[in-house]
Amino acid sequence: MHFPLWITALSLLGAATASSFKRQADGPEYQLKTGPLDTDWTKQVGTNPWPEYPRPQLARSEWKNLNGVWQYQNASGGAAELATPPFNKTLSEAVLVPFCLESALSGIMGSNLIHSWYRTLFDVPSSWFDSEKRVLLNFGAVDYQTSVFVNGKLAGNNTGGYFHFALDVTDLVNTNGTNELIVYTYDPTNTDGTSIPLGKQRLNPDHINYTPCSGIWQTVWLESAGRQYITQLDIDAKADGSLNITVHTSGDQGNSSVGSFDITVHSQGAEGVALQETGQANAPTLFKIDSPQVWSPDSPNLYNVTVKLGSDTVTSYTGFRTLSKGVIDSLPRPLLNGEFVFQFGPLDQGYWPDGLHSPPTYEAMVSDLKAVKEVGFNMVRKHIKIEPGLFYRACDELGIMVVQDMPAMPTYPYPYRPACTDGAVHVTPEQQQEFERELARMVEQLKSHPSITTWVIYNEGWGQSRYDRTTDVRLTSLVRSLDPTRLINTVSGWHDHGAGDFHDNHHYSFPQCGTPFWGGDSGPFDASRIGFQGEFGGVGNNVSIEHLWNVPHAISQINQTYELAETLEGWNFRVRATFADLRSQVEAWSCSGAVYTQTTDVEGEVNGLLTYDRRVNRMDVERWKGDIEGMYEAARNRGTVPDGGEEGGEGQVRRYVVGVDEPFKAEMMMMG
Template identity: 55%
Template sequence: MHAVTGLLTSLLASSALARSLGGIYNRRQSNGTEYAVKEPPLTTPWTYEVGTDPWPEYPRPQLQRSEWKNLNGVWRYRNASSLGDVESPPFGAIFPQEVLVPSCLESGLSGLQGQNVTYSWLSTTFSVPHDWSGERVLLNFAAVDYEATVFVNGQRAGFHRGGYFAFTVDVTQYLSSNSTNELLVFVHDPTDSGDYVIPVGKQTLSPSHIFYRPCTGIWQTVWIESAPADYIAHLDLNANADGDVTVTVFSSSEDPNPVTVEIREKHSTDVLASEEGIAGSPIEFHVPHVDLWSPDSPTLYDVVVKLDEDKIHSYTGFRTYSKGEVDGIQRPLTNGEFIFQFGTLDQGYWPDGLYTPPSLEAMVFDLKVLKKLGFNMVRKHIKVETALFYKACDELGLFVIQDMPSLKPTTPNAEQQVEFERQLELLINQQKHFPSISTWVIYNEGWGQITDIYPEFRLTDRVRKLDPYRLIDATSGWHDHGAGDIHDNHHYANPQCGSPFYSILSTPYDPKRIGFQGEFGGIGHNVSIEHLWNVQEAISTINQTYEVNESLDAWNYRAHKLLVELTEQTDMFACSGGVWTQTTDVEGEVNGLLTYDRRVLRPDVEQWKRDIDGLYDAAGRRGGKGRGRSRKRGGGVVEL
């Protein structure tokens, strides 16, 4: 087995997790609770470090209030038998099992590791701080997969559909006069069962190679917060490379009340610019002499918004994404300059937590590995992450190509298509504030795409109206009919990027759009059982990998050849960026830069750095600006 490289060791050591490489774990909690991690098919260095107070960080960094309380921790769980159970809530019952929130019910970290948990009840109790008296109390869920019906103190308080998106319930009227409140959540998650066609990404009830174990339940943070009667409900915010800021502040009352927006230096009270306006109407103003956001200079600024008695903290980065001609070729532009975007297909799966990373530290570890190797982008593949993931990309300097979670590979009916489009709008509206997101992907490889009426043209227009500040990749891979800003080729293992050759599933390069390699590579390298997802059905699919190399030397040799080929296509043709498959192994896939347990890093680090720098150099010879250097006053490359 290839030894853990110096890069991996240093990153783990910096997280104080190196001891976990030796397999020394505390398998039960020390506080006497019944909850314990249920041994997953594979662990990570963080599995037994999670504890019973997971994800303590404030989960919504771009609309942050000072008065809040985290409800994560050990809840109670009971299986339900049907959708009709929601009509008979078991108020006051003590559920038989303990479960960790947030977590996927199918994961080891949940303490359950359940299967086919289509209907579920989860419960906890909470108290409201006495000094919140007279204020509204907002109950927030960052993500529940798939449908959540919320009850507080025996009353139905809210409902939400969509497994990737946040929602808020004003629970003020349901609160008890004493100190304890009962919170009950009914979860319905059909995944890909029966006739259900919903946004599921890679989730399936029958895992096989490129489709994985599903995630059900409250898989992101739950919290309450205090707000005045008229509070800031939503914030639309964009800051461009010219220093222009556009903000729309939406209030809970929808009254046209006055608001104030301030731009400050990061972690400072120094106000650079401020502007007043009216809630619900765009506010536009200019900030002079700003440092621009780019991968090599990820400069961010604090934002403070005031609406009457409400005050929230946010942040932004000044950058502009556009499409433009450079030396006769359509290119993706950042701050008016062609920057070659090179990153990985990032599935966001964990063997211990599935959709839920063990911790913020673990999640950021993956991104730091990519940054150290020289990547400047991740393609978040048909999954939506916690807001803290995008904040980390903002801070580290990583472009994000954000996919819409796809339907299962089938053709939706009219009702299913309407729901897909509703959730597409949720994706855009909830994530469009993060400076690092450069591109939206509507469809991946035709999954759930209606191919006879070309809905991607209409959806491209809709996305553009919701967010005119980013590029749109309407159809990543196929079926491409010419919609969007990007002509996106998928081909394994060799790239076909902006080139005069293509495979049968793709289409000829379209010079009116940006030539992009949305997926390539995918070469595999098998490992010993201690680094594999120890599920026989997954192990049996390893040989479905696009290409399997017998040693790490062979794997690195093949990677070098493929990266050189992409470099040549950048030099010779119209290639503007690429996505290597993939960040980590996942279940039966063994084609990651990291193994699924994050304990083995396959790349020869110096070789990969040279090859990736070669891509940026080739783009520079075609009018590009290297890896992401852009005009700035200060800052610099983030230190890891």
């Protein structure tokens, strides 16, 4: 894999600064716990985990990694303890940040950790104390509500378990000496009366829901920024070379003259500068590059981007590609750079037996993606979880399209409960409002990654009302307004109300993709929208105990798998049969993409391409390569160019532009 030079440099810097990170001499000693299952990377983690710079689309050269051994203590008194934080006190246990408190790698491996305290000490390089600089404290993600104290004062709060947040702590840190960092976390998971976006996390896991992840689970770091600093880069680069960028900035900080920025763009694989211009901050600015090398799964070309605003400089990257939809052979299709590309890949849940939500290492995380790419898949559906920025950077660089789910709320009619027998989902207005706030935050945080092709709002009715179509239409319009450059899959699976660009069916084990026959809750295929198989397959293969999540309750539920094959030969036979059926539907009907369940086993689920410990690859790789290429061939034979010829040609061409197309207008009309 090709890594930009600035990524390599920042990664090395992170490793160097992490090794000098201060910890309390009198603090408790960290010990790796023995969990139900490990991986080959578990014992490689050590006590300076994840040294890589964590936010590749907004990177600064002066930074300090705060990952490592911190102090931990359960806040048994609950939220009332916020009135008396444990300032200048040694906490009772050692925890390895950034790993979920329930994980073996954290050193805690606890349960029902609703309220928690973290504590550590840090110092700040003297060179960062300058009138033209600010000191930022960054958290990759903390589940779920967070209060942060620096040197005895509240630095800020955050709500949402999947999102990066930054705090300006310039006025709180000591210019000479040690600083104390205290973090309080509240994670209700699915306790009675709560309904938060949490994906597959459950306090009492079942066959399709897993061990929760509480507390700090992504990198914590300090960085030095300019006096007025860049808070976010929104970058949309099209295949025609147009580059639309918005440089968001912090408050004035006493320097109102800083309003313009300088931008430099150059290809990662070529000499010379492709663009060098000036623009105005906090407003969309349009530039143009001549004849860019476009991004696609076959050629994942990327361009480095440097933005300078006053005394602040950040580096980023982008890929030039255009996502749209059009009509090919009378069928609505998703288009990449003006051509129909069949999207095919696994359901990717991103769970790890040693770190749960947190992969043990960057190498481990990327190994899953490489296994997917090796057999020819060009897509993953990131299933009701949001990953660290480095995951999406890996997809950008490897050329893997991402169908990105919004993490679901737990109140859905499965398992069936008396309160849900009428099909209604009992979500309070306040809970719905929070879901929508976090939905918008997901789009804003991830929308500059070129690999992301589609946003998924709801999965299988979880947190969605079965009968209320107006909410589906409204949320589709919300996402479209935040990001008019991508397609939207409003409902993957059940309770389709006609909103969004896809009609998405889930059907196990064999597919029903864009067909005139159907089953389950998806209803008859809507031929006016793109036909998509949001989930199918799920064929399982039980393995020996050394590759299983060794929890009796999980093992007892293995037989709930859709199908079980006794041998790897039988498993490959059955899965390849589902592929053959899918290919026939691509050839005959309106199937434009499909998601096979799933990349890896997870706890009691044994239907992965890889086992949960990643030590067994079930795929007959060479045969899978042929089957997957055959799927793309079938799609190509249905035509790749929109009716009437190339974009801009005459004749029967019908090209929809996401954001101003006919379905979008219909959504607005349905809103009334």
